[in-house]
Amino acid sequence: MTFLLLGVAKDISRWLRDPVSFVIYLLVPLLVGGLLTAVTGQGPTPTGTLLVADEDRSMVSRLLVAALFDADLGDTLRVEKSDEAGGRELMNTGDASALLILPDGFGEAFLRQEPTALVLVTNPSEAIMPRIIREGVEIVVDAGFYFQALLGDETRAIYDAVTGDTSDDVDDSAAAEGFSADITAKVTRAAPRLLPPALTVELVEEVDSEEPVPLALLMFPGIIMMAMVLTAQGLSADLWSEAEAGTVRRIAAAPQGFVTSVAGKAIAAGVLTAGVSLVIAALGFVYYGLEPWLLLPVAGWLLICAPALYLAFSLIQLAAPDRRAGAIVSSIIMFPLLMAGGSFFPLEQLPEWIAAIGRFTPNGFMLEQLSGIVTTGRAGAIAGQIWVAMALAGLGLFVLASFATHRRFAHA
Amino acid sequence: MGDTDHAKTGIVITGLVKNFGEFRAVDDLSFRAEGGRVFGLLGPNGAGKSTAIGCISGLTKPTSGMITVNDHDIVREPRAAKRRLGVVPQELAIYPDLPARDNLRYWGAAFGLRGEELGQRVDDVLETIGLVDRAGDLPRTFSGGMQRRLNFGCGIVHEPTVILLDEPTVGVDPQSRERLYELVTEQRDQGACILYTTHYMEEAERLCDEIAIMDHGRMIAHGSLAELRQTAGEHDHLTLTGHFPVEEVRPVIDAISEPHRLLEVLLAEPNQLVIAAHEASTRLPAIFRALEGAGARVSETTLRRPNLETLFIKLTGKELRA
Known part of the structure; x- marks a missing residue:
C-alpha cells in the first residue's frame, strides 16, 4: 500500500509541475463550449409554458387562474389556458413544461375548508422550468390558504349570498358592512399567526414526454467529457517519458512493483482527469443553475470513468512505435471520438446514424450516462449495473495496460 | 546487508x-x-x-x-x-x-x-x-x-x-x-x-x-x-599511426624480431600498426628504420605498458573502444 500511495503521489506531484497543460485542458472545453453556446444562440435562461386546465370553473378556481396569469414572470414563463385532455396532448408532444389541473369541486372544497388537491404534471426532460413552476404554483396556493384561513367565513358568506343560499330576511347592506368590518379587523390582527397551509400541490411526473432538453444544457455533458478526454490523452503520453528515462525497466527489476506502479499511475491519472472535469462540471452547475448536490453522483461517475479512459489512451500509446507516433495516433483517434461522442455537438442533435456510433464510443457511452444526471436532475439516473460494468471495464483495461506496458517497455 | x-x-x-x-x-x-x-x-x-x-x-x-x-x-x-x-x-x-x-x-x-x-x-x-x-x-x-x-x-x-x-x-x-x-x-x-x-x-x-x-x-x-x-605478457604495446603498406610491414618487423621473437605484430592496417615489443623504447630506432625501408610513413607513436587494453588487443586483434 505504501508503494501504491507513493506511486500515486509521485505522478500527481510530477504532473502538477506542468500547470500549463492543465490550464489548456480546462480552457479548451470552456472555449469550445462557450463558442458553441454563442453560435447556437441558446443561452442558459430557461423559458417554459404552464398550461392551466380549469375543470372546476368556480369563482375560486377562476381567481386562482387569474392570479397565475397576473404573476409577473417576464419571459421566463408563459401561462396558457387549456382543458385537461388538450393539455396532456401538448405535454406529450413536448410543447409545455407543466400542466396544472384544477379538479372539479376544487372551489367548493376550498371554501368549505375540506381537503382538496391541485394536480401538477411536469415534464421530466426539463430540469429547471418544472421546479420554477412548482414553486410558483405553491406560492399562489399558499396565498389562497392564507386567504382561506383568514377570511374563510366571510368569503363563504359572500359566496352563499351571491349564489342565493341565504335566508330572505337578511339585510344585504348591513351584511356587507359587517363583512367589511370583519375583514379589516382580521387582516390587521391575524397575519403573523397563520398556520402552514393544508392545501397541497400533488406533483405528477410525466414519464413519456419527448420534450427536448435545451440545447445549451445538452451540450454541457459533452463539454465535461471533452475536458476528460483531453486530460486523459495528454497524461497517457507520460508513458513515453517513463520508458525513455528507463524507469519502467527499473521498476520491472523490483520484486513486486510493476503492476502496482501501473495501478498508481492509473489512479493518479484518474484523480487528475476527474478533477479537471469536475472543475468544468462545477462551473457548469453554477452557470446553468443546477442543484449543487447533483455534483456528487457526477463526481462519482467521473472518478470511475477517468482511469478507464486514461488506460484506454495508454493502450493506444503502447501500440504506437514511438512517442511522436503515439501523440499523432492518439490525437487522430481523439478528435473523431469527441465529434461522434457528443462533445462538439450533442448526440441528440447529430444525425441518427452518427449518434448511434457515438453511443458506442467510450466517451459517448460515458457522456450519455452523465447526461442522464445533468439533464433530468435525477441522482439515480445511472443504473447500478452501469456502474459495475464501467468498473469492470476499467479493471479489464488495467490488466491489458499492465501486460502491454511490461511487454513493450520492461524488457532490457 | x-x-x-x-x-x-x-x-x-x-x-x-x-x-x-x-x-x-x-x-x-x-x-x-x-x-x-x-x-x-x-x-x-x-x-x-x-x-x-x-x-x-x-x-x-x-x-x-x-x-x-x-x-x-x-x-x-x-x-x-x-x-x-x-x-x-x-x-x-x-x-x-x-x-x-x-x-x-x-x-x-x-x-x-x-x-x-x-x-x-x-x-x-x-x-x-x-x-x-x-x-x-x-x-x-x-x-x-x-x-x-x-x-x-x-x-x-x-x-x-x-x-x-x-x-x-x-x-x-x-x-x-x-x-x-x-x-x-x-x-x-x-x-x-x-x-x-x-x-x-x-x-x-x-x-x-x-x-x-x-x-x-x-x-x-x-x-x-x-x-x-x-596473460597480456611483459611486452609493451607500440601503436603507430600513419601510412603502412601492410604486405611489406610484417616481414620487415619479423626480420628484426629474430632470433628471440622480441617483436610481434598484433595489428596491421593501412593507417595503424600495433606491435608488442619487449623493452620497446630501446628498439624504436630499429623499428623506424625497418618501416622506412618498407615504405611506411609514421605520423604518431604511442607506447603503452601492458594493461587490459593491450590484453584485449592481443586476444581480439582490435581496439577495445572500436
Whole structure:
C-alpha cells in the first residue's frame, strides 16, 4: 500500500509541475463550449409554458387562474389556458413544461375548508422550468390558504349570498358592512399567526414526454467529457517519458512493483482527469443553475470513468512505435471520438446514424450516462449495473495496460 | 546487508545463452561473483554485457543456462532474487521532476521498504551520495554528476547484497567519476557483491578485484587483474599511426624480431600498426628504420605498458573502444 500511495503521489506531484497543460485542458472545453453556446444562440435562461386546465370553473378556481396569469414572470414563463385532455396532448408532444389541473369541486372544497388537491404534471426532460413552476404554483396556493384561513367565513358568506343560499330576511347592506368590518379587523390582527397551509400541490411526473432538453444544457455533458478526454490523452503520453528515462525497466527489476506502479499511475491519472472535469462540471452547475448536490453522483461517475479512459489512451500509446507516433495516433483517434461522442455537438442533435456510433464510443457511452444526471436532475439516473460494468471495464483495461506496458517497455 | 552466507555467494552464472532470433547475444557465459568484491565485466559495445545484465536482473529471459542471486534462481524465484538485487542502469532511471528525496522514497518502497525504515534509509543514502542539502530539489536542476549519484543512490536504497552497475560513469566528468568510484568501493567494503560493466579499461583496473572480458557474446578472458596482466605478457604495446603498406610491414618487423621473437605484430592496417615489443623504447630506432625501408610513413607513436587494453588487443586483434 505504501508503494501504491507513493506511486500515486509521485505522478500527481510530477504532473502538477506542468500547470500549463492543465490550464489548456480546462480552457479548451470552456472555449469550445462557450463558442458553441454563442453560435447556437441558446443561452442558459430557461423559458417554459404552464398550461392551466380549469375543470372546476368556480369563482375560486377562476381567481386562482387569474392570479397565475397576473404573476409577473417576464419571459421566463408563459401561462396558457387549456382543458385537461388538450393539455396532456401538448405535454406529450413536448410543447409545455407543466400542466396544472384544477379538479372539479376544487372551489367548493376550498371554501368549505375540506381537503382538496391541485394536480401538477411536469415534464421530466426539463430540469429547471418544472421546479420554477412548482414553486410558483405553491406560492399562489399558499396565498389562497392564507386567504382561506383568514377570511374563510366571510368569503363563504359572500359566496352563499351571491349564489342565493341565504335566508330572505337578511339585510344585504348591513351584511356587507359587517363583512367589511370583519375583514379589516382580521387582516390587521391575524397575519403573523397563520398556520402552514393544508392545501397541497400533488406533483405528477410525466414519464413519456419527448420534450427536448435545451440545447445549451445538452451540450454541457459533452463539454465535461471533452475536458476528460483531453486530460486523459495528454497524461497517457507520460508513458513515453517513463520508458525513455528507463524507469519502467527499473521498476520491472523490483520484486513486486510493476503492476502496482501501473495501478498508481492509473489512479493518479484518474484523480487528475476527474478533477479537471469536475472543475468544468462545477462551473457548469453554477452557470446553468443546477442543484449543487447533483455534483456528487457526477463526481462519482467521473472518478470511475477517468482511469478507464486514461488506460484506454495508454493502450493506444503502447501500440504506437514511438512517442511522436503515439501523440499523432492518439490525437487522430481523439478528435473523431469527441465529434461522434457528443462533445462538439450533442448526440441528440447529430444525425441518427452518427449518434448511434457515438453511443458506442467510450466517451459517448460515458457522456450519455452523465447526461442522464445533468439533464433530468435525477441522482439515480445511472443504473447500478452501469456502474459495475464501467468498473469492470476499467479493471479489464488495467490488466491489458499492465501486460502491454511490461511487454513493450520492461524488457532490457 | 542481509544473510551473510547467501551474500557471499553473490552471483553464479552457468552456461548462460541468450538468442535474439538468429543472433546470439550471449554465448555460454559462466562465472561466479563473490560478496565483498567487485567483478568487472569488460568488453566493447555490442559484446553482450548489457544483455547479460538484463538476464541477471530478470528483465530478459535467458534462452538457456542458469543464474542465481544469493542462491535464488532468477527465473524460478524472481521475487526472492530481485529483492537482493540493486540495479544501477546505464541511463538515468530517475524522475527528473520529482525531488531527490521523493525519488529515493519511491524506489525504496518499490523494493519493500516501509515506514521508519524507509525514512531512515533515505536519510542514510542522501548522506552517502552527498545530496543532503539538495534533497528537496528537482534532479533536473542537478549537474550530470549529481544525477548519476542519485541514480546510484536509488539502486542501493534498499541495501541490496548484489549490485549491478551498467556503465555508470558514461558521460560523467572526472570529479563526479571519482565520487562514484568511492561509492562503489564503500558498497564493496560493506560486503556487497558488485558486478560492474564498463568499456573503460582504466576503470576496471582501478576498481575490479576480478575481471571477465567479453567479445561477441563470449567470455574471452577471466581472472584477477594480476592474472590477466600475466596473460597480456611483459611486452609493451607500440601503436603507430600513419601510412603502412601492410604486405611489406610484417616481414620487415619479423626480420628484426629474430632470433628471440622480441617483436610481434598484433595489428596491421593501412593507417595503424600495433606491435608488442619487449623493452620497446630501446628498439624504436630499429623499428623506424625497418618501416622506412618498407615504405611506411609514421605520423604518431604511442607506447603503452601492458594493461587490459593491450590484453584485449592481443586476444581480439582490435581496439577495445572500436
